[in-house]
Amino acid sequence: xxxxxxxxxxxxxxxxxxxxxxxxxxxxxxxxxxxxxxxxxxxxxxxxxxxxxxxxxxxxxxxxxxxxxxxxxxxxxxxxxxxxxxxxxxxxxxxxxxxxxxxxxxxxxxxxxxxxxxxxxxxxxxxxxxxxxxxxxxxxxxxxxxxxxxxxxxxxxxxxxxxxxxxxxxxxxxxxxxxxxxxxxxxxxxxxxxxxxxxxxxxxxxxxxxxxxxxxxxxxxxxxxxxxxxxxxxxxxxxxxxxxxxxxxxxxxxxxxxxxx
Numbered sequence: 001x002x003x004x005x006x007x008x009x010x011x012x013x014x015x016x017x018x019x020x021x022x023x024x025x026x027x028x029x030x031x032x033x034x035x036x037x038x039x040x041x042x043x044x045x046x047x048x049x050x051x052x053x054x055x056x057x058x059x060x061x062x063x064x065x066x067x068x069x070x071x072x073x074x075x076x077x078x079x080x081x082x083x084x085x086x087x088x089x090x091x092x093x094x095x096x097x098x099x100x101x102x103x104x105x106x107x108x109x110x111x112x113x114x115x116x117x118x119x120x121x122x123x124x125x126x127x128x129x130x131x132x133x134x135x136x137x138x139x140x141x142x143x144x145x146x147x148x149x150x151x152x153x154x155x156x157x158x159x160x161x162x163x164x165x166x167x168x169x170x171x172x173x174x175x176x177x178x179x180x181x182x183x184x185x186x187x188x189x190x191x192x193x194x195x196x197x198x199x200x201x202x203x204x205x206x207x208x209x210x211x212x213x214x215x216x217x218x219x220x221x222x223x224x225x226x227x228x229x230x231x232x233x234x235x236x237x238x239x240x241x242x243x244x245x246x247x248x249x250x251x252x253x254x255x256x257x258x259x260x261x
Contacts, residue, residue, distance in 0.1 A: 016243055023246045027075060031253040033206035035079035036072060037221050037228070040065075042212030042236030049236070055099045060238040062107035069117055071245045072149060079150045079202055081122070083220050087158035090127055101128070105135045108153055112139035117148045122198035123157035124165065152199060159222030166196035166223075199224060207252045209245075211237045229255055 040061055047057025065082065072080050084104050090097065112119055121136035128136075136155060170192060174184050194200065204224040208217075213234045217225065231248040233240065 020243050020246055023243075023250060024074065027246075027249060028253050029076070032075055032249065033077060033229075033252055035081070035203045035205045035207075036077050037081040037083070037205040037208040037225065038068065039083045039208070039210040039218070039220050040237040041210055041214055043238060045212065046236035046238045054096055055103070057238060058100050058103045062103050064238055064240060065107060066111065066114070067242070068240070068245065069111075069149060069151065071242050073116075075246075075249055077149060079152070079205075081152035081154055081199070081205060081221065083154040083157060085123075085155045085157070086219065087124060087127065087156055087161050088219075090156060101132050104155060105132055108136060108139045111151070112142045115143060115146050117143065117151045118146045119143045120150060120152050121155060122152045122162075123155045124161050125156060127156045150202070152202075154220075157198075157220075159217070159219035162198050163193070163223055165198075166193050169196040194223070197223060204228065206257075207231060207248065209233060209248050211235055211240050211244075227257075229257065 043057035043061040044054050045057075046060070047054050068082075069080065084107075085100070089100075092100070108119065108121075111117060119139045119142075121133075121140055125133040125136065132155070136153060139153070170188070171184070173196075174187075179187070199221075204226070205221055205228045207230075208221065208225055208228045209231045210216075210220075211233045213232065215232045221228070229252050231251055233244050233248065235241070235244055
């Protein structure tokens with residue numbers, strides 16, 4: 001059984017590069033996503049499946065982020081949003097959460113050191129340990145002048161919290177201007193709220209990818225994904241490969257996007 005699997009793996013390693021190259025050549029340049037959101041799901045289940053501890057799963061998942069950004073560069077993606085930690089995840093046991101935050105800090109610092117991508121933390125940073133929030137902000141400062149893909153690092157992120165924060169920011173802004181509640185009620189519209197989201201000024205995601213086989217948003221980019229296309233992949237995030245990414249991009253390119261029309 002082991003020999004058969006090794007033979008199959010060897011065949012895949014030889015055939016997949018040619019298959020992937022053919023897929024890249026066949027992608028229509030005018031139908032590719034500019035903003036891709038990725039829910040990096042399945043680290044813990046992957047670790048359990050391979051008989052390792054949870055931290056190993058998170059480290060292996062973190063190591064797959066840089067290849068993903070390379071693949072995005074390859075097809076011309078301009079904005080990537082990576083959901084690394086939700087607000088709900090902050091309720092995990094301390095013995096899991098603390099090493100996970102350290103792994104995220106190290107992964108973000110490594111990406112910043114590459115100076116190939118412009119990093120932008122999104123999320124309720126005030127809910128994070130001060131050291132984690134500081135390292136995320138430092139990565140943003142260190143890459144502010146980088147001419148590369150804009151990478152939103154979603155840590156301590158929840159879609160409902162983001163909308164609540166946007167409304168709170170909007171109210172605070174208009175309170176400072178002396179706008180009455182009655183005037184604001186007449187004034188407020190969709191664009192006013194969008195201007196106060198964590199991703200203000202960015203295009204909404206064209207494509208949202210979730211790994212691990214789960215088929216739900218879980219609060220990811222609730223406001224921004226109203227017109228997004230979704231692609232659900234069975235592979236756990238540590239096993240997500242270039243061919244999986246290209247299949248997601250191909251599926252997106254083959255869809256007819258009516259955008260409500």
